Amino acid sequence: MQRLINLGCKLNQYEGYCLLRKFSNTGNLVIVNTCCVTREAEIKSQKKFHQALRKFPTSTIMATGCDCRIHPEKYSQAKRVLDNVARNATIKDVLPKPDKARYFLKIQDGCNMPCTYCIVSKLRTRLESKPVQDIEQEIEWANSLRYKEIVLVGANIGLYGNDIETTLENLLSAIAKSPDTPRVRLSSIEPFFITDDLLSIMKQLPVCRHFHIPIQSADNAILRKMKRAYDVAYLEKTIDLVHRTFPDVAIGTDVIIGFPGEGEKEFANTYQFLRAQPFTHLHVFPYSPRPGTEAYALGDPIPKSEKKNRLWALKKLIQQKNHEFRKQLLNKKFRVTVEHKNGKYIGLTDNYIRVSIDQQCPKHTLVQVKITDVTEDNTRASLCKSNTADV
Numbered sequence: 001m002q003r004l005i006n007l008g009c010k011l012n013q014y015e016g017y018c019l020l021r022k023f024s025n026t027g028n029l030v031i032v033n034t035c036c037v038t039r040e041a042e043i044k045s046q047k048k049f050h051q052a053l054r055k056f057p058t059s060t061i062m063a064t065g066c067d068c069r070i071h072p073e074k075y076s077q078a079k080r081v082l083d084n085v086a087r088n089a090t091i092k093d094v095l096p097k098p099d100k101a102r103y104f105l106k107i108q109d110g111c112n113m114p115c116t117y118c119i120v121s122k123l124r125t126r127l128e129s130k131p132v133q134d135i136e137q138e139i140e141w142a143n144s145l146r147y148k149e150i151v152l153v154g155a156n157i158g159l160y161g162n163d164i165e166t167t168l169e170n171l172l173s174a175i176a177k178s179p180d181t182p183r184v185r186l187s188s189i190e191p192f193f194i195t196d197d198l199l200s201i202m203k204q205l206p207v208c209r210h211f212h213i214p215i216q217s218a219d220n221a222i223l224r225k226m227k228r229a230y231d232v233a234y235l236e237k238t239i240d241l242v243h244r245t246f247p248d249v250a251i252g253t254d255v256i257i258g259f260p261g262e263g264e265k266e267f268a269n270t271y272q273f274l275r276a277q278p279f280t281h282l283h284v285f286p287y288s289p290r291p292g293t294e295a296y297a298l299g300d301p302i303p304k305s306e307k308k309n310r311l312w313a314l315k316k317l318i319q320q321k322n323h324e325f326r327k328q329l330l331n332k333k334f335r336v337t338v339e340h341k342n343g344k345y346i347g348l349t350d351n352y353i354r355v356s357i358d359q360q361c362p363k364h365t366l367v368q369v370k371i372t373d374v375t376e377d378n379t380r381a382s383l384c385k386s387n388t389a390d391v
Contacts, residue, residue, distance in 0.1 A: 001027070001028060002020060002023075002024070002026070002027070002028075002029045002030075002031075003029070003030045003031070003052075003056070003059075004016050004017065004019075004020045004031045004033065005030070005031065005032045005033065005048050005052060006033045007032075007033060007034055007035040007041065007044060007045050007048065007065070008033070008034070008035025008037065008041060008065070008066070009035070009037070009153075009187075010104045010151060010153040010187050011104075011106060011109070011153045011154060011155060011187075012033055012035055012065060012066075013033075013098075013104055014096060014104040014105070014106045014153055015033065015065075015084075015087060015088065015091060015106070016031065016033035016064075016065075017096035017097070017098040017104075018091035018094045018095070018096045019031055019033070019062075019064060019082075019087060019090065019091055019094075020096070021094055021095070021096055021097055022090060022091050022094045023062075026060065028058065028059045028060060029059065029060050029062065030052050030056050030059045030060070030061050030062070031062045031064060032045070032048055032049045032052050032061065032062070032063050032064070032065075032075075032078075033064050033065045034046075034048075034049070034063065034064065034065035034066060034067035034068055034075075035065060035066055035067060036065075036066045036067040036069075036070050036071075036119060036123070036290075037066075037119065037120055038285055038286075038288050038290075039288035039289075039290075040286075040288065041067075042067050042070075042071070045065070045067045046067070046071070046074050046075075049061075049063055049074070049075060049078070053077055060079045060080075061077070061078045061079050062078060062079060062080045062081075062082065063075035063078035063080075063081050063082075064081070064082040064083070064084075064086075064087045065082075065083070065084055065087065066083070066084045066119075066120070066123050066124075068081050068082065068083040068084070069083035069084055069085065069123055070119075070123070070292075084123060084124065088109065095138060095141050097145065100339075101149075101337045101338060101339035101348065101363075101364050102147065102149045102150070102151055102185070102337055102348070103142040103145070103147040103149065103150045103151070103182075104150075104151045104153050104187075105135065105138055105139070105142065105150045105151065105152055105153065106130065106153050106154060107129065107130050107135055107152050107153070107154050107157060107160050107171065108127070108128065108129040108130060108154035108155065108156070108157060108159060108160045108161075109124055109126070109127075109128045109154060109155050110124050110125060110126045110127035110128055110155050110156070110159070111124055111125075111127075111155045111156040111159065112125070112127060112159070113156065113190075113229075114227045114229075114294075115216075115226055115227055115228065116225065116226055116227050116293060116294035116295040117216075117226060117256060117259065117287065117290065117293055117295045118290070118293060119290040119292060119293055120155060121155075122292050122293065124155045127159060127162055127163045128163060129159075129160050129161050129162070129163050129164050129166070131164060132166065132170070132171055132174050132175075135171065135175065136174065136175060136178065139175060139178070139180075139181060139182070140180075142182065143180055143182065146364060146365075147182060147364070148182050148183065148337055148364070148365065148366035149182055149183045149184075149185060149208070149337050149348075149366070150182055150183075150184055150185070151184075151185045151186075151187050152184065152185070152186055152187060153187040154187070156190065157186065157187065157188070157189055157193075158189050158190050158192070158193030168193065168198065169197055169198055169201050172184075172198075172201045172202060172204075172205060173201050173204070175205070176201065176204040176205045181205065181206060182206070183205075183206040183207065183208055183335075183350060183366075184205050184206065184207050184208065185207075185208035185210055185350070186202075186208075186210075186211065186212070187212065188212040188213075188214060188254075189211065189212070189213060190213070190214060191213055191214075191215065191230055191234065191235055191238045192229060192230055192234075194211070194213065194238050194241065194242060196241070199241065199242065199245045199246075203245070203246075207350075208350040208351070208352070209246040209247070209248060209249040209250065209350050209351045210249070210250045210251075210252070210350065210351050210352040211242050211249065211250070211251050211252070212251075212252040212253065212254075212281070213238070213239065213242070213251060213252070213253050214253060214254035215228075215235055215253050215254070215255065216228060216254060216255060216256045216259075217255065217256065217259065217262070217266070217270050218232050218235065218269055218270040218272075218273030218274065219232070219262070219265075219266040219267075219269040219270055220232055221261065221266060222259055222261060222262055222266050222270075225259065225260070225261055225295070225298075226256075226259065226295075227294075232269075232273060235273070235277075236277070239251060239277050239278065239279075243278050248328070248329065248332070248351055249278075249351060250280045250281060250325070250351040250352040250353070251277075251278055251279050251280055251281070252279065252280060252281030252282065252283070252352070253274075253279055253281070253282055253283070254282075254283045254284075254285065255270060255274070255282065255283070255284050255285070255314060256285050256286075256287050257270075257284060257285070257286055257287065257307055257310040257311055257314065258286050258287040258300075258302035258306065258307035258310065259287045259295070259302075260287070260295065260298035260299060260300070260301055260302070261298070262287075262302060267310055271313065271314065271317065274314065274317060274318070274321075275317060275321075278325075279318065279321060280318075280321060280322050280325040280351075280352070281318065281322065281352065282314060282315075282317075282318035284311050284314045284315060286304075286307040286308070286311055287300065287302065287307070288300070319376070323374070323376050326353060326371075326374045326379050327374050329349075329351075329353065329371050329374070329379075330371055330372075330373075330374050331370065331371065331372075332370070332371055333368055333369065333370050333371075333384060334347075334349040334350065334351075334353075334355075334368070334369060334370075334371065334381075335349075335350065335366050335367065335368050335369075336348055336349050336355060336357070336366070336367060336368075336369055336381070337364070337365075337366055338357070338361040338362065338363060338364065338365050338366070338367060339363060339364065340363050344356060345357040345359070345360060345361045347361070347367070347369055347381060353371075353379055354379065355369060355371065355379045355380065355381040356378055356379065356380050356381070357369060357380075357381055357382070357383065358372075358380060358381070358382050358383075359382065359383045361383065367383060367384075367387050368383070368384040368386065368387055369381035369382060369383055369384060370382055370384055
């Protein structure tokens with residue numbers, strides 16, 4: 001029996017599933033795929049590893065991922081340790097077969113951005129883009145597994161092609177030509193890569209109306225300290241462009257709270273920006289100093305209690321905004337990917353709303369539903385009468 005314990009981002013999940021398939025003939029294997037993007041992620045990774053040692057004492061425990069590169073000594077009890085570099089060499093040319101409703105497709109790795117808080121760019125240093133032809137072949141693989149949605153993932157997908165003389169726009173144009181392309185979702189894309197040309201090409205695809213655009217802050221002074229290469233005015237224009245291009249679009253973002261120098265005024269600027277802009281989803285990360293990053297020298301001057309207060313203020317804000325967004329979708333029809341959870345049928349719309357479906361649906365299919373009820377905590381939908389087993 002094999003088990004995969006995946007932590008971290010969608011890219012990490014892709015790599016974990018590739019590793020699982022690589023060692024599919026190794027019985028009684030437990031893979032702990034670690035993450036270190038925050039101190040909390042490090043702690044959780046190490047906790048999951050020690051839980052695996054206790055829970056599966058007779059299994060072969062493999063530890064892998066980014067935290068294994070930073071803290072290899074923490075995983076010395078594993079039968080085998082593969083840091084993120086060794087893992088990627090091990091899974092080269094391996095295609096995953098995940099038990100998921102959506103297929104995460106890795107298109108690139110590596111980041112060379114100068115963000116002062118980020119450890120990932122210090123661990124995934126090599127820019128490596130998957131050739132267009134290989135991506136097209138992997139889409140065929142995903143089709144053969146009957147996936148109805150692919151999510152393009154990477155360390156920084158806007159950098160796709162920098163190492164092979166092409167661009168993300170060229171990739172999207174190429175896959176748009178195939179009549180068999182399933183619906184396509186971008187995982188996370190930095191603001192400076194969102195252009196009129198990119199959005200125009202995306203409209204040629206069966207694209208998901210969902211953009212995750214990490215902003216990290218909406219205070220110009222903090223953005224400069226983070227070396228984010230844009231200001232608040234640029235963010236406003238970018239978000240407005242996306243919002244005008246796609247009706248009912250979902251726009252998510254990442255925000256770091258408690259970065260050194262973020263006082264009440266700076267946080268208020270971020271809060272007011274988030275409230276004014278059409279964000280529907282939000283990931284909030286309390287700042288944690290990462291050894292090896294430029295910002296580490298700034299220390300961690302914001303008290304934990306203040307970070308906690310700011311975190312809950314933003315979570316409350318996004319809950320309200322998300323509820324308002326979902327209420328606008330009432331009585332509208334959407335195609336959703338279906339998964340089964342705890343005996344329930346859950347669908348995901350292209351604009352990233354999870355809906356509870358009130359009828360039985362085949363797993364891992366694409367069906368059409370109508371949203372019938374929206375509460376603060378749930379969105380309910382009914383199958384449309386025109387559905388076949390697979391729309």
